[in-house]
Amino acid sequence: MTDSNFLTREKIQTLELTAAAMVAKGKGVLAADESSPTIKKRFDTIKVESTEENRRLYRELLFTAPEIENHISGVILFDETLRQSAGDGTPFSKLLSDRGIIPGIKVDKGIIQIPETLNEKVTQGLDGLADRLDEYRQLGARFAKWRAVLSIGYHQPSNLCIALNAHALARYAALSQRAGLVPIVEPEILINGNHDIETCERVTQRTMGFVFNELSLQRVRLEGMILKPSMVTSGDACPEQADVETVARKTIKIFKRSVPSAVPGIAFLSGGQTSQQATAHLNAMNQIGSTPWELSFSYGRALQEQPLGVWKGKPENKAAAQAMLLSRAKCNGEARFGAYTPDMEPHWEMG
Numbered sequence: 003m004t005d006s007n008f009l010t011r012e013k014i015q016t017l018e019l020t021a022a023a024m025v026a027k028g029k030g031v032l033a034a035d036e037s038s039p040t041i042k043k044r045f046d047t048i049k050v051e052s053t054e055e056n057r058r059l060y061r062e063l064l065f066t067a068p069e070i071e072n073h074i075s076g077v078i079l080f081d082e083t084l085r086q087s088a089g090d091g092t093p094f095s096k097l098l099s100d101r102g103i104i105p106g107i108k109v110d111k112g113i114i115q116i117p118e119t120l121n122e123k124v125t126q127g128l129d130g131l132a133d134r135l136d137e138y139r140q141l142g143a144r145f146a147k148w149r150a151v152l153s154i155g156y157h158q159p160s161n162l163c164i165a166l167n168a169h170a171l172a173r174y175a176a177l178s179q180r181a182g183l184v185p186i187v188e189p190e191i192l193i194n195g196n197h198d199i200e201t202c203e204r205v206t207q208r209t210m211g212f213v214f215n216e217l218s219l220q221r222v223r224l225e226g227m228i229l230k231p232s233m234v235t236s237g238d239a240c241p242e243q244a245d246v247e248t249v250a251r252k253t254i255k256i257f258k259r260s261v262p263s264a265v266p267g268i269a270f271l272s273g274g275q276t277s278q279q280a281t282a283h284l285n286a287m288n289q290i291g292s293t294p295w296e297l298s299f300s301y302g303r304a305l306q307e308q309p310l311g312v313w314k315g316k317p318e319n320k321a322a323a324q325a326m327l328l329s330r331a332k333c334n335g336e337a338r339f340g341a342y343t344p345d346m347e348p349h350w351e352m353g
Protein backbone atom coordinates (compact mmCIF):
# COMPACT_ATOMS: atom_id res chain seq x y z
CA MET A 3 0.00 0.00 0.00
CA THR A 4 1.50 3.33 -1.01
CA ASP A 5 1.11 6.59 0.85
CA SER A 6 -0.93 7.96 -2.05
CA ASN A 7 -3.86 5.84 -0.95
CA PHE A 8 -4.18 8.00 2.17
CA LEU A 9 -5.46 11.54 2.45
CA THR A 10 -2.59 14.00 2.77
CA ARG A 11 -2.53 16.63 5.49
CA GLU A 12 -3.07 19.32 2.81
CA LYS A 13 -6.08 17.53 1.37
CA ILE A 14 -7.63 17.10 4.80
CA GLN A 15 -7.11 20.78 5.54
CA THR A 16 -8.72 21.80 2.24
CA LEU A 17 -11.71 19.53 2.87
CA GLU A 18 -12.19 20.98 6.35
CA LEU A 19 -11.92 24.57 5.13
CA THR A 20 -14.41 23.93 2.33
CA ALA A 21 -16.88 22.19 4.66
CA ALA A 22 -16.65 25.07 7.15
CA ALA A 23 -17.20 27.62 4.36
CA MET A 24 -20.28 25.72 3.15
CA VAL A 25 -21.92 26.23 6.55
CA ALA A 26 -20.51 29.71 7.24
CA LYS A 27 -22.63 31.82 9.60
CA GLY A 28 -25.67 33.41 7.97
CA LYS A 29 -25.35 31.37 4.80
CA GLY A 30 -26.52 28.12 3.26
CA VAL A 31 -26.52 26.10 0.07
CA LEU A 32 -28.80 26.49 -2.95
CA ALA A 33 -29.67 23.05 -4.35
CA ALA A 34 -30.06 23.65 -8.10
CA ASP A 35 -29.11 20.11 -9.12
CA GLU A 36 -32.44 18.94 -10.47
CA SER A 37 -31.93 16.10 -12.92
CA SER A 38 -33.44 16.53 -16.40
CA PRO A 39 -36.71 14.72 -15.52
CA THR A 40 -37.07 16.73 -12.29
CA ILE A 41 -36.43 20.14 -13.85
CA LYS A 42 -38.97 19.23 -16.52
CA LYS A 43 -41.54 18.70 -13.73
CA ARG A 44 -40.67 22.13 -12.27
CA PHE A 45 -40.87 23.81 -15.69
CA ASP A 46 -44.22 22.11 -16.38
CA THR A 47 -45.69 24.08 -13.44
CA ILE A 48 -44.89 27.36 -15.24
CA LYS A 49 -45.54 25.98 -18.75
CA VAL A 50 -41.94 26.36 -19.92
CA GLU A 51 -40.46 23.76 -22.25
CA SER A 52 -37.47 21.95 -20.74
CA THR A 53 -34.92 22.54 -23.51
CA GLU A 54 -31.20 22.67 -22.79
CA GLU A 55 -31.20 26.41 -23.52
CA ASN A 56 -34.16 27.13 -21.22
CA ARG A 57 -32.47 25.16 -18.45
CA ARG A 58 -29.28 27.18 -19.03
CA LEU A 59 -31.16 30.49 -19.03
CA TYR A 60 -32.92 29.61 -15.80
CA ARG A 61 -29.72 28.56 -14.05
CA GLU A 62 -28.01 31.73 -15.29
CA LEU A 63 -30.85 33.75 -13.76
CA LEU A 64 -30.27 32.04 -10.40
CA PHE A 65 -26.47 32.24 -10.42
CA THR A 66 -26.31 35.90 -11.44
CA ALA A 67 -28.94 37.12 -8.95
CA PRO A 68 -27.45 40.24 -7.31
CA GLU A 69 -26.20 39.95 -3.71
CA ILE A 70 -27.08 36.31 -3.15
CA GLU A 71 -23.47 35.67 -2.17
CA ASN A 72 -24.33 37.35 1.15
CA HIS A 73 -26.60 34.42 2.05
CA ILE A 74 -25.60 31.58 -0.29
CA SER A 75 -22.32 29.78 0.39
CA GLY A 76 -22.55 27.13 -2.32
CA VAL A 77 -24.66 25.85 -5.20
CA ILE A 78 -25.23 22.20 -6.10
CA LEU A 79 -25.20 21.71 -9.88
CA PHE A 80 -26.34 18.89 -12.16
CA ASP A 81 -23.81 17.34 -14.58
CA GLU A 82 -25.24 19.24 -17.56
CA THR A 83 -25.09 22.58 -15.69
CA LEU A 84 -21.47 22.16 -14.58
CA ARG A 85 -20.59 21.92 -18.27
CA GLN A 86 -22.63 25.01 -19.24
CA SER A 87 -21.67 28.70 -19.35
CA ALA A 88 -23.34 32.06 -18.92
CA GLY A 89 -24.31 34.06 -22.02
CA ASP A 90 -20.94 35.83 -22.00
CA GLY A 91 -19.09 32.49 -22.17
CA THR A 92 -18.02 32.30 -18.50
CA PRO A 93 -18.41 28.71 -17.24
CA PHE A 94 -20.98 28.58 -14.45
CA SER A 95 -18.44 27.10 -12.03
CA LYS A 96 -16.11 30.07 -12.58
CA LEU A 97 -18.95 32.59 -12.43
CA LEU A 98 -19.95 31.19 -9.04
CA SER A 99 -16.47 30.91 -7.54
CA ASP A 100 -15.65 34.45 -8.72
CA ARG A 101 -18.60 35.55 -6.57
CA GLY A 102 -17.31 33.58 -3.58
CA ILE A 103 -19.96 30.87 -4.01
CA ILE A 104 -18.63 27.31 -3.93
CA PRO A 105 -19.72 25.10 -6.86
CA GLY A 106 -20.79 21.54 -6.06
CA ILE A 107 -22.09 18.61 -8.08
CA LYS A 108 -24.75 15.92 -7.69
CA VAL A 109 -22.99 12.65 -8.42
CA ASP A 110 -25.53 9.91 -7.77
CA LYS A 111 -27.43 8.32 -10.64
CA GLY A 112 -30.86 8.09 -9.12
CA ILE A 113 -32.70 5.27 -7.39
CA ILE A 114 -33.52 1.66 -8.28
CA GLN A 115 -35.71 -0.97 -6.66
CA ILE A 116 -34.22 -3.31 -4.04
CA PRO A 117 -35.18 -6.94 -4.81
CA GLU A 118 -37.43 -8.72 -2.28
CA THR A 119 -38.73 -5.51 -0.69
CA LEU A 120 -42.04 -3.65 -0.93
CA ASN A 121 -40.73 -1.24 -3.57
CA GLU A 122 -37.91 0.13 -1.44
CA LYS A 123 -35.09 1.92 -3.24
CA VAL A 124 -31.30 2.17 -3.19
CA THR A 125 -29.27 4.91 -4.85
CA GLN A 126 -26.96 3.86 -7.66
CA GLY A 127 -23.88 5.42 -9.24
CA LEU A 128 -20.85 3.90 -7.51
CA ASP A 129 -19.47 2.23 -10.66
CA GLY A 130 -16.93 4.54 -12.28
CA LEU A 131 -17.52 7.14 -9.58
CA ALA A 132 -13.83 7.71 -8.76
CA ASP A 133 -13.11 8.82 -12.35
CA ARG A 134 -16.20 11.01 -12.52
CA LEU A 135 -15.21 12.73 -9.27
CA ASP A 136 -11.74 13.52 -10.65
CA GLU A 137 -13.33 15.06 -13.73
CA TYR A 138 -15.81 17.09 -11.69
CA ARG A 139 -12.98 18.52 -9.61
CA GLN A 140 -11.18 19.54 -12.78
CA LEU A 141 -14.39 21.22 -13.96
CA GLY A 142 -14.35 23.33 -10.78
CA ALA A 143 -16.54 21.44 -8.29
CA ARG A 144 -15.36 21.54 -4.68
CA PHE A 145 -18.09 19.45 -3.07
CA ALA A 146 -20.40 16.62 -4.06
CA LYS A 147 -23.86 15.36 -3.18
CA TRP A 148 -25.44 11.89 -3.06
CA ARG A 149 -29.08 11.43 -2.07
CA ALA A 150 -30.53 8.29 -0.52
CA VAL A 151 -34.32 8.02 -0.35
CA LEU A 152 -36.21 6.24 2.42
CA SER A 153 -39.99 5.99 2.73
CA ILE A 154 -41.94 5.57 5.94
CA GLY A 155 -44.67 2.94 5.64
CA TYR A 156 -45.78 -0.41 6.97
CA HIS A 157 -42.54 -2.04 8.23
CA GLN A 158 -40.64 0.56 6.24
CA PRO A 159 -37.93 1.54 5.85
CA SER A 160 -36.55 -1.95 6.37
CA ASN A 161 -33.13 -2.41 7.95
CA LEU A 162 -32.06 -3.84 4.57
CA CYS A 163 -33.01 -0.62 2.79
CA ILE A 164 -31.28 1.56 5.37
CA ALA A 165 -28.14 -0.60 5.42
CA LEU A 166 -27.74 -0.65 1.62
CA ASN A 167 -28.20 3.10 1.41
CA ALA A 168 -25.86 3.80 4.33
CA HIS A 169 -23.21 1.63 2.70
CA ALA A 170 -23.49 3.47 -0.61
CA LEU A 171 -23.47 6.88 1.09
CA ALA A 172 -20.26 6.02 2.92
CA ARG A 173 -18.61 4.53 -0.20
CA TYR A 174 -19.44 7.73 -2.08
CA ALA A 175 -18.26 9.93 0.81
CA ALA A 176 -14.89 8.20 1.09
CA LEU A 177 -14.33 8.40 -2.68
CA SER A 178 -15.31 12.08 -2.71
CA GLN A 179 -12.83 12.95 0.00
CA ARG A 180 -10.11 11.11 -1.87
CA ALA A 181 -10.92 13.24 -4.93
CA GLY A 182 -10.71 16.40 -2.81
CA LEU A 183 -14.47 17.00 -2.78
CA VAL A 184 -16.47 17.53 0.41
CA PRO A 185 -19.29 14.97 0.45
CA ILE A 186 -22.80 16.11 1.28
CA VAL A 187 -24.27 12.95 2.80
CA GLU A 188 -28.03 13.07 2.18
CA PRO A 189 -30.25 10.40 3.70
CA GLU A 190 -33.72 11.77 2.93
CA ILE A 191 -36.64 10.30 4.82
CA LEU A 192 -39.60 11.29 2.68
CA ILE A 193 -42.33 13.45 4.22
CA ASN A 194 -45.02 11.54 2.29
CA GLY A 195 -47.37 9.46 4.40
CA ASN A 196 -49.82 9.64 7.30
CA HIS A 197 -47.25 8.77 9.98
CA ASP A 198 -46.96 10.89 13.10
CA ILE A 199 -43.89 12.82 14.18
CA GLU A 200 -42.92 10.18 16.75
CA THR A 201 -42.63 7.60 13.96
CA CYS A 202 -40.41 10.00 12.02
CA GLU A 203 -38.27 10.43 15.15
CA ARG A 204 -37.73 6.70 15.49
CA VAL A 205 -36.98 6.17 11.80
CA THR A 206 -34.59 9.13 11.74
CA GLN A 207 -32.68 7.87 14.75
CA ARG A 208 -32.45 4.32 13.33
CA THR A 209 -31.29 5.67 9.96
CA MET A 210 -28.62 7.97 11.42
CA GLY A 211 -27.28 5.05 13.46
CA PHE A 212 -26.65 3.03 10.29
CA VAL A 213 -25.27 6.02 8.40
CA PHE A 214 -22.69 7.08 11.00
CA ASN A 215 -21.69 3.47 11.64
CA GLU A 216 -20.88 3.06 7.93
CA LEU A 217 -19.13 6.43 7.72
CA SER A 218 -16.93 5.40 10.62
CA LEU A 219 -16.30 1.90 9.24
CA GLN A 220 -15.28 3.35 5.87
CA ARG A 221 -12.99 5.92 7.50
CA VAL A 222 -14.75 9.02 6.29
CA ARG A 223 -13.32 12.20 7.89
CA LEU A 224 -16.33 13.60 9.68
CA GLU A 225 -14.70 17.05 9.85
CA GLY A 226 -14.66 17.16 6.05
CA MET A 227 -18.31 16.30 5.31
CA ILE A 228 -21.76 17.89 5.63
CA LEU A 229 -24.90 15.99 6.64
CA LYS A 230 -28.04 16.85 4.68
CA PRO A 231 -31.03 15.21 6.32
CA SER A 232 -34.75 15.81 6.34
CA MET A 233 -36.17 17.39 9.49
CA VAL A 234 -38.18 15.37 11.99
CA THR A 235 -41.78 16.22 11.02
CA SER A 236 -45.25 14.71 10.82
CA GLY A 237 -46.03 12.95 7.55
CA ASP A 238 -47.71 15.28 5.07
CA ALA A 239 -50.97 13.29 5.30
CA CYS A 240 -50.94 12.98 9.11
CA PRO A 241 -54.15 14.49 10.52
CA GLU A 242 -52.25 15.97 13.49
CA GLN A 243 -49.45 18.22 12.28
CA ALA A 244 -46.71 19.00 14.80
CA ASP A 245 -46.14 22.73 15.29
CA VAL A 246 -42.94 24.59 14.45
CA GLU A 247 -41.50 24.45 17.99
CA THR A 248 -42.13 20.69 18.26
CA VAL A 249 -40.43 20.02 14.92
CA ALA A 250 -37.43 22.12 15.99
CA ARG A 251 -37.16 20.50 19.43
CA LYS A 252 -37.52 16.91 18.21
CA THR A 253 -35.17 17.42 15.26
CA ILE A 254 -32.42 18.76 17.51
CA LYS A 255 -33.03 16.00 20.07
CA ILE A 256 -32.67 13.19 17.51
CA PHE A 257 -29.61 14.68 15.81
CA LYS A 258 -27.90 15.31 19.16
CA ARG A 259 -28.33 11.61 19.83
CA SER A 260 -26.90 10.49 16.52
CA VAL A 261 -24.55 13.01 14.89
CA PRO A 262 -20.99 13.27 16.25
CA SER A 263 -19.82 16.77 17.13
CA ALA A 264 -16.92 16.39 14.67
CA VAL A 265 -19.38 17.01 11.82
CA PRO A 266 -19.14 20.76 11.08
CA GLY A 267 -22.68 21.26 9.89
CA ILE A 268 -26.14 19.89 9.26
CA ALA A 269 -27.69 21.50 6.17
CA PHE A 270 -31.33 20.46 5.97
CA LEU A 271 -33.25 19.75 2.77
CA SER A 272 -36.74 21.22 2.43
CA GLY A 273 -38.34 18.00 1.19
CA GLY A 274 -41.74 19.35 0.17
CA GLN A 275 -42.25 21.82 3.02
CA THR A 276 -43.48 25.23 1.88
CA SER A 277 -40.83 27.91 1.59
CA GLN A 278 -42.13 29.63 4.73
CA GLN A 279 -42.28 26.40 6.76
CA ALA A 280 -38.72 25.46 5.85
CA THR A 281 -37.50 28.90 6.96
CA ALA A 282 -39.58 28.92 10.15
CA HIS A 283 -38.31 25.47 11.17
CA LEU A 284 -34.68 26.40 10.60
CA ASN A 285 -35.21 29.62 12.53
CA ALA A 286 -36.80 27.83 15.49
CA MET A 287 -33.90 25.35 15.63
CA ASN A 288 -31.35 28.14 15.66
CA GLN A 289 -33.31 29.90 18.40
CA ILE A 290 -32.94 26.78 20.55
CA GLY A 291 -29.23 26.74 19.63
CA SER A 292 -26.48 25.12 21.75
CA THR A 293 -25.68 22.49 19.14
CA PRO A 294 -22.13 21.29 18.39
CA TRP A 295 -22.69 21.69 14.63
CA GLU A 296 -23.95 24.57 12.49
CA LEU A 297 -27.66 24.25 11.64
CA SER A 298 -28.00 25.38 8.05
CA PHE A 299 -30.00 24.88 4.87
CA SER A 300 -29.46 23.23 1.51
CA TYR A 301 -32.85 23.93 -0.01
CA GLY A 302 -34.04 23.22 -3.52
CA ARG A 303 -37.77 23.85 -3.76
CA ALA A 304 -37.92 26.13 -0.70
CA LEU A 305 -35.50 28.54 -2.39
CA GLN A 306 -36.64 28.15 -5.99
CA GLU A 307 -40.40 27.73 -5.99
CA GLN A 308 -41.14 31.44 -5.61
CA PRO A 309 -38.51 32.74 -8.08
CA LEU A 310 -39.65 30.14 -10.62
CA GLY A 311 -43.26 31.29 -10.20
CA VAL A 312 -42.23 34.90 -10.81
CA TRP A 313 -40.01 34.11 -13.80
CA LYS A 314 -42.47 32.00 -15.85
CA GLY A 315 -39.88 31.80 -18.62
CA LYS A 316 -40.29 35.48 -19.56
CA PRO A 317 -37.13 37.61 -19.98
CA GLU A 318 -38.97 40.68 -18.68
CA ASN A 319 -39.52 38.88 -15.33
CA LYS A 320 -35.85 38.04 -14.81
CA ALA A 321 -34.99 40.89 -12.41
CA ALA A 322 -38.13 40.30 -10.31
CA ALA A 323 -37.36 36.57 -10.11
CA GLN A 324 -33.79 37.34 -9.01
CA ALA A 325 -35.10 39.75 -6.37
CA MET A 326 -37.40 36.96 -5.16
CA LEU A 327 -34.49 34.54 -4.87
CA LEU A 328 -32.56 37.13 -2.90
CA SER A 329 -35.50 37.66 -0.50
CA ARG A 330 -35.84 33.93 0.06
CA ALA A 331 -32.08 33.52 0.60
CA LYS A 332 -32.10 36.46 3.01
CA CYS A 333 -34.98 35.00 5.07
CA ASN A 334 -33.04 31.75 5.40
CA GLY A 335 -29.83 33.64 6.13
CA GLU A 336 -31.64 35.36 9.01
CA ALA A 337 -33.02 31.99 10.15
CA ARG A 338 -29.40 30.86 10.55
CA PHE A 339 -29.21 33.38 13.42
CA GLY A 340 -32.73 32.65 14.71
CA ALA A 341 -33.54 36.21 13.65
CA TYR A 342 -36.20 35.55 10.97
CA THR A 343 -39.66 37.05 11.42
CA PRO A 344 -42.63 36.50 9.07
CA ASP A 345 -42.74 40.22 8.23
CA MET A 346 -39.49 39.66 6.28
CA GLU A 347 -41.45 37.52 3.82
CA PRO A 348 -41.61 38.81 0.25
CA HIS A 349 -45.07 39.45 -1.14
CA TRP A 350 -45.82 37.20 -4.07
CA GLU A 351 -48.52 35.30 -5.89
CA MET A 352 -47.98 32.20 -7.98
CA GLY A 353 -49.86 32.99 -11.22
Ligand code: 13P
Nearest residue numbers: 033271272273301302303
Ligand atom coordinates in the same frame (compact mmCIF):
# COMPACT_ATOMS: atom_id res chain seq x y z
P1 13P B 1 -35.49 20.06 -1.62
O1 13P B 1 -35.03 21.16 -0.67
O2 13P B 1 -36.43 20.54 -2.68
O3 13P B 1 -35.94 18.85 -0.89
O4 13P B 1 -34.20 19.64 -2.45
C1 13P B 1 -33.02 19.45 -1.82
C2 13P B 1 -32.25 18.42 -2.54
O5 13P B 1 -31.12 18.62 -2.89
C3 13P B 1 -32.89 17.12 -2.78
O6 13P B 1 -31.95 16.19 -3.14
